[in-house]
Amino acid sequence: MVPSFLLPVLLPLLLCPAVIPLRICAFNTQRFAQGKADKPNVMDVLVKILSRCDIAVLQEVMDTKGKAVPALVAALNQFGKSGTYSYLTSPLLGRGNYQERYVFIFRDNKRIQVLDSYTYEDNHPDRPDVFAREPFIVRFSLPSKDLPELVLIPQHTMPAKAEAEIDALYDVFLNVRAHWSIEDMIFLGDFNAGCGYVAKKRWGQIRLRQKPGFHWLIDDKADTTVRQNTHCAYDRIVVHGERCLAAVVPGSAQPFDFSKEFGLSETEALEISDHYPVEVELNTACWGCQQANSVGVVLLALAILSGSSWVF
Known part of the structure; x- marks a missing residue:
């Protein structure tokens, strides 16, 4: 009574x-800059996509003036009851005139906090300057007794160098482990890991794929592309660390077909991006x-x- x-x-x-699942997403936003931010229909869909994520890692952000990302986050913060978001951007990364940012957008009311970050120094003595856009690595604290900290390592490879860059992510792993003495990491992003950019016979030579402890959650047969005439598993999520792996919700790692979800034609969807986001859920206490x-x-x-x- x-x-x-x-x-x-x-x-x-x-x-x-x-236990509350926490959704982590990686999304190649295909040349996101002021031009896309000025299109209400594009911003509307981007906000709907990102509102599903507790942490979103964006690639191919070409916001050289630094105005498009704040506009996107401001629109996200005004959307429905999804709560407010904070964000962290990398420096402009790349060679020559083609430069991009990695952008991390994370939900405030899940008590997710940035503890530290750094840009990987691409100067390995055996493989110097291997990355077209070196990883920008972020260490988060999570509201979880079982997984209190997690490192996210995004990568957008150059298609012609995909094999070498994916392999070199193992060097990044060793660097992060030495830098922070941490095992729980997620590598995520547009690896260009499919459709001829990585030959099947070469997978056996890629350390991130072959070394024990790395778990590839997006299947080789998945389709992360918007175009109906392609079927490629370009975008991937790779987990390392026993606590991180134990937190993964079974079956939650998959591409998010936003064109189907929001009833968009192929032409309309391609205004947003030619990639689908990939996502995974973690159980966090x-x-x-x-x-x-x-x-x-x-x-x-x-x-x-x-x-x-x-x-x-």
Whole structure:
């Protein structure tokens, strides 16, 4: 028997889940810059896509003036009840006049915080200057007792150098592990890991694929492309670390077909990007919810023990 005046307090506490999935997305936004930010129809779809993600890692952001990304995040923060987002951008990366940024957009109300970040120094003595756009590596804290920290390592490879760049991500792994003494990492992005850019016979020579402990969550047969005449698993998610792997929700790693989800024609979808985002969900124990559940159980027990004078 529970007193009616306690119901508004007890019910939210008891119903609050102890485990809340956290969705991480990687999206090649295909030359995202002011031109796309000025198109309401494009921004509308981008906001809908990103509102599904707790952390989104964007590639091929060519926002040289630094105005398109703030406009995108501002639109996202005004969208529905998805909560507010913060963001972190890399420096412009690339060779010559072709330069891009990696952009991390993350949801504030999930208590996700950036702990540290750095740009990988592409000066390995055996493989110097292998990356067209070197990784910008970010270390996050998560609201989880089982996975309190996670490193995200995005990569957008040059198609003609995809094999070498994917292989060199193993050197990045060793660098990150030495830099932060951490094992839980996710490599994600447009690896150009399909349709001839990586020959099948070459996979056996790629360390990120062959070394133990790396788990490729997007299948080789997946299609991460918008065009109906292509079927390529360009975009990938690779997990390392026992705690990170244990947190992965089975079956959650997949491309997100936004054209189908939002009823877009191929032409309309290609205005957004020629890639689908890829995503994965992690089970993260919510500290606040765990505490709330504990309080709720104690209050409920006291209510029951207090006797029949308490009624619904």
